[in-house]
Amino acid sequence: MLATWWVGVWRRFGWWVGGPLAVVGALAVLLFVLFPMTWWVAGPTVYEGLAVPELGPSPSVEERAARATAAKENAAAVNAVRQTLLQGFGGTAALTALVFTARSYLLNQRGQYTQRYKDAIEQLSSEQMAARIGGIYALEHVMRESERDHETVVEVLAAFVRENAPRNTVTPQSVVSSPWGQRMHPPTGVEEPAAPVEAKKGPPTDVQTALTVIGRRPKRPEKNRVDLSNTNLQQANLRRANLQNANLREANLQNAYLTEADLQEADLREANLQNARVGGVNLQNGNLYKTNLKNAKLGIANLQNANLREANLQNAYIRRAVLQHAYLDEAKLDYADLRGATGVDLTGVASQEGVVLDSDNGKPFGDGSG
Numbered sequence: 001m002l003a004t005w006w007v008g009v010w011r012r013f014g015w016w017v018g019g020p021l022a023v024v025g026a027l028a029v030l031l032f033v034l035f036p037m038t039w040w041v042a043g044p045t046v047y048e049g050l051a052v053p054e055l056g057p058s059p060s061v062e063e064r065a066a067r068a069t070a071a072k073e074n075a076a077a078v079n080a081v082r083q084t085l086l087q088g089f090g091g092t093a094a095l096t097a098l099v100f101t102a103r104s105y106l107l108n109q110r111g112q113y114t115q116r117y118k119d120a121i122e123q124l125s126s127e128q129m130a131a132r133i134g135g136i137y138a139l140e141h142v143m144r145e146s147e148r149d150h151e152t153v154v155e156v157l158a159a160f161v162r163e164n165a166p167r168n169t170v171t172p173q174s175v176v177s178s179p180w181g182q183r184m185h186p187p188t189g190v191e192e193p194a195a196p197v198e199a200k201k202g203p204p205t206d207v208q209t210a211l212t213v214i215g216r217r218p219k220r221p222e223k224n225r226v227d228l229s230n231t232n233l234q235q236a237n238l239r240r241a242n243l244q245n246a247n248l249r250e251a252n253l254q255n256a257y258l259t260e261a262d263l264q265e266a267d268l269r270e271a272n273l274q275n276a277r278v279g280g281v282n283l284q285n286g287n288l289y290k291t292n293l294k295n296a297k298l299g300i301a302n303l304q305n306a307n308l309r310e311a312n313l314q315n316a317y318i319r320r321a322v323l324q325h326a327y328l329d330e331a332k333l334d335y336a337d338l339r340g341a342t343g344v345d346l347t348g349v350a351s352q353e354g355v356v357l358d359s360d361n362g363k364p365f366g367d368g369s370g
Helices: 001-013 016-051 061-126 130-147 147-164 205-215
Strands: none
Touching: 061 130, 061 147, 130 147, 130 205, 147 205
């Protein structure tokens, strides 16, 4: 209570009032410890147990010596009690100061995180690409340093991707235009312009940066899924990305790079992964209901317990993949390459024309034999 009152006075009046009050308070505490408290703590033991004997009318040398010895012992005992009390109060004061320092540090750190988060959000709304990328990396620093802000930052970045790369957008493919128009030839005698140069495909740089930061975020408990549903992520680079339990439902991942990504328990229902590079990916317990995996490269992928009902796996490369207990009911596997895959059971698939299997692998469609 006293410390809180003094801090309030200091903040209100500053050094000119708080300083003298601090000195007076310290002296008052010191005097209280040296005299009243010493008496209360040590009175019965020191003052009575080591009482100085009274001298008679004609004290002898021995009596005088005994009195002097008793007085010295009394003073030494009182000083010992005072030292103990001072040490105890000093330790308490030091501990209190340490607690206040730690509290101030944490509050200051919290304020810094809040300010840095606010500045990063402002950068995300900038019209300049460089500013937006800087804001994304600033949010990554906040996420790594503050576990408390981890999920908030992830949700902000996922929302940024959904907002700036919705599924109904077309991946930009700009072409160098002629000054005479795309369908017109230059005038006679004028050099033909260079052939149109196709721009870089894939998500915009800021969207790709956000995906990269999401994919390499620290592994911490998360209450909510990373929501990247209904997004256009064609040719996105998600190699080795941590997308465990992510929501990618109806996302367009055509030609995306997902090599060795962690998509365990991810929701990929009705997503488009045509021609995607998904080699070595972990899709254990993933939901790929009606997912388009035509021409996808799924070599060495872990599809254990994955739901592939009605999925399109035509011409997919699934060599050496793990398919134990995978659900392939009504899936299309025409011309799929399943050589070296384990746990293959084609019972119930919709079609398997030209599927490539090892001689001892898989159960042919319509035949219950092994």
